[in-house]
Each structure stands twice: as C-alpha cells, then as structure tokens.
Amino acid sequence: MKISRPFIHSVLAFAIVMLFVQCNKKNNTTEKSAETPAAQATSISGKLPIAYVNIDSLLQKYNYAKDLNESLLRRAENSRANVN
Incomplete structure (x- = not known):
C-alpha cells in the first residue's frame, strides 16, 4: 500500500x-x-x-415559431397541472 x-x-x-x-x-x-x-x-x-437577424419580427411572422411556442406553453400548463 x-x-x-x-x-x-x-x-x-x-x-x-x-x-x-x-x-x-x-x-x-x-x-x-x-x-x-x-x-x-x-x-x-x-x-x-455579417448578418443581422431581427428576432422580434421573426417570432411574430414565422408560423413555425408560433406553433412551437404554443406547444411549449401547453406542455408547461400540463406539467403545472400535474404538480398541483
């Protein structure tokens, strides 16, 4: 040792x-x-x-981002309901 x-x-x-x-x-x-x-x-x-991306207008006008945001909110509500 x-x-x-x-x-x-x-x-x-x-x-x-x-x-x-x-x-x-x-x-x-x-x-x-x-x-x-x-x-x-x-x-x-x-x-x-150099490329500049305006995130605000992208999130407002891009439907895929809207759909993902809605699904994320639904998942958050479901998780909150499960915890309660």
Missing part, C-alpha cells in the same frame, strides 16, 4: 506534465492556422460578412 501511493502520485504528476505539454503545442498550432484564413478572407473580399 505504501509503495503503490508514491507510484500513483508519480504517474499522475507525469500525466499532468504531459497534458500541459500537449496543450501548449495545440495552442501554438491553432493560433497560426487561425490567423491565416482570417487574413485570406479579409484580403479576398475586403470585408467579413
């Missing part, structure tokens, strides 16, 4: 060190690769595409 504890601690310490090494390698490679596509996108189009 006394011998296995130091062994387990040393294995865990080694695993933690390896995780830090692996995370450091991944961060360095992702930073370099993440900069390249962004630079290419801005040089090709000049601007990054």
